[in-house]
Amino acid sequence: MYRHRLDSECIVAAVNVPLTLLGLLEREPSHGYDLKRDYDAYFGRGKQLPFGQVYSTLARLARDGKVKAGRTEPGAGPDRKRYAITDAGRSEVEAWLAEPVEPEPHLQTVLFAKVVLALMLGRSAGRYLDTQRHAHLQRMRELTELKRAGGVVDTLLADHALFHLEADLRWIDTTSARLHALAELVNAP
Amino acid sequence: MSAINLLPAPGSRGCLIEARDVVKSFGQTPALRGASMSAGSGEIVAVMGPSGSGKSTLLHCLAGIFKPDEGEVWFGGRRLDGLGETRRTELRRTAFGFVFQFSQLVPELSAADNIALPLLLNRARRKAAYGQAASWLARLGLAGLAGRRTGELSGGQAQRVALARALVTQPRVLFADEPTGSLDSLTGEEVMDLLVGIAREEGTTVVLVTHDARVAAYADREVMVRDGRVTTPPGLGAVRSDAGAVR
Numbered sequence A: 001m002y003r004h005r006l007d008s009e010c011i012v013a014a015v016n017v018p019l020t021l022l023g024l025l026e027r028e029p030s031h032g033y034d035l036k037r038d039y040d041a042y043f044g045r046g047k048q049l050p051f052g053q054v055y056s057t058l059a060r061l062a063r064d065g066k067v068k069a070g071r072t073e074p075g076a077g078p079d080r081k082r083y084a085i086t087d088a089g090r091s092e093v094e095a096w097l098a099e100p101v102e103p104e105p106h107l108q109t110v111l112f113a114k115v116v117l118a119l120m121l122g123r124s125a126g127r128y129l130d131t132q133r134h135a136h137l138q139r140m141r142e143l144t145e146l147k148r149a150g151g152v153v154d155t156l157l158a159d160h161a162l163f164h165l166e167a168d169l170r171w172i173d174t175t176s177a178r179l180h181a182l183a184e185l186v187n188a189p
Numbered sequence B: 001m002s003a004i005n006l007l008p009a010p011g012s013r014g015c016l017i018e019a020r021d022v023v024k025s026f027g028q029t030p031a032l033r034g035a036s037m038s039a040g041s042g043e044i045v046a047v048m049g050p051s052g053s054g055k056s057t058l059l060h061c062l063a064g065i066f067k068p069d070e071g072e073v074w075f076g077g078r079r080l081d082g083l084g085e086t087r088r089t090e091l092r093r094t095a096f097g098f099v100f101q102f103s104q105l106v107p108e109l110s111a112a113d114n115i116a117l118p119l120l121l122n123r124a125r126r127k128a129a130y131g132q133a134a135s136w137l138a139r140l141g142l143a144g145l146a147g148r149r150t151g152e153l154s155g156g157q158a159q160r161v162a163l164a165r166a167l168v169t170q171p172r173v174l175f176a177d178e179p180t181g182s183l184d185s186l187t188g189e190e191v192m193d194l195l196v197g198i199a200r201e202e203g204t205t206v207v208l209v210t211h212d213a214r215v216a217a218y219a220d221r222e223v224m225v226r227d228g229r230v231t232t233p234p235g236l237g238a239v240r241s242d243a244g245a246v247r
Helices: A017-027 A032-044 A051-063 A087-098 A110-120 A125-149 A152-177 A179-186 B055-062 B085-094 B111-121 B126-139 B155-167 B185-202
Strands: A067-069 A082-085 B015-026 B029-040 B044-048 B070-075 B096-099 B173-177 B205-209 B221-226 B229-231
Touching: A017 A032, A017 A051, A017 A082, A017 A087, A032 A051, A051 A067, A051 A082, A082 A087, A110 A125, A110 A152, A110 A179, A125 A152, A125 A179, A125 B185, A125 B221, A152 A179, B015 B055, B015 B205, B029 B044, B029 B055, B029 B070, B029 B205, B044 B055, B044 B185, B055 B173, B055 B205, B085 B096, B096 B155, B111 B126, B111 B155, B126 B155, B155 B173, B155 B185, B173 B185, B185 B205
Parallel strands: B029 B229, B044 B205, B044 B221, B096 B173, B173 B205
Antiparallel strands: A067 A082, B015 B029, B015 B070, B221 B229
């Protein structure tokens, strides 16, 4: 059976690292190592958070008064401080969680631009859409295979990507059906 | 990535079932205008297309339910469209399995009765048929529902019984026409997981008609039907030579 690993960047496009670490800290004060471990487990999806980024982010959060570093504990290595979230940090997490993600309509997508340009240039927009449909379905196959092999976290992330790809496919199908009208519009004298 | 070969000759190895330039009309209304597609042994092929494109008619022609007006249908090296009704019926009963959008079970009969029915029609002994039915019910997570009338089952349970009924004869090809069309999203996924999982375990070829991209994503590849003709994705000839190895 062929299986595909999930390309993490495709479905976890933009995890907000500072706010995510802040959210993890709201559970309980933690060392950088613990934060990195939990981040990688839940949000990394194959792309680990570098230690350097963990500590530089914690330093910035401490500078901005959102976390407070504890005393340096005895021992070797850099991970000798326990960080705790402050009231300001807790407010920021609360506001972030309450705020919806911008539902961007993406009206001027690359897909749209390619279709219009193909029609303007007298090339086969239908063939381009067929190629794009196939590429989308191929990606959906990979994600479906991942769901079948993976756990609930993989399933939820793959579902998110699948629904977006499905929306694109609907647009591709509708556009295929409207190519004639679009061609008349873009090629009108 | 699998190697892609040109379409093999009808009946050649790798190609289990094939439609070639099939034309089919209903009265004055053309449904298929020269449709060609094939599926390899153990391959799962999604047949997609908008409503009225002819995808279900193509499935019915491949399965020997409809006789094409023109063109050829081949199965396992034999020409199917030239066979008489009796031979085609026998083939459908022994080599093909069917799952439709609405399970089309006999509602007055129990789940076990419905699953055993194809075996009994094929002259299996009653005890053996019901043994097989019990085994399939367990495999599909329905062990406790053997005696339940199918008219009393939920949509997802009924579709799983329909799947068991389609597979109990160990068909070489399973024809599934919108098998999740009447189910909610999650129940549909459960049915597709079972369908694909069992097909891969058994090496069953699946011709899966669907307009739903999420369902089509369970297949190894897709073909599109538009205005009665089949288009394969750009750059792809047709059957993968190693279709069986996909499993």
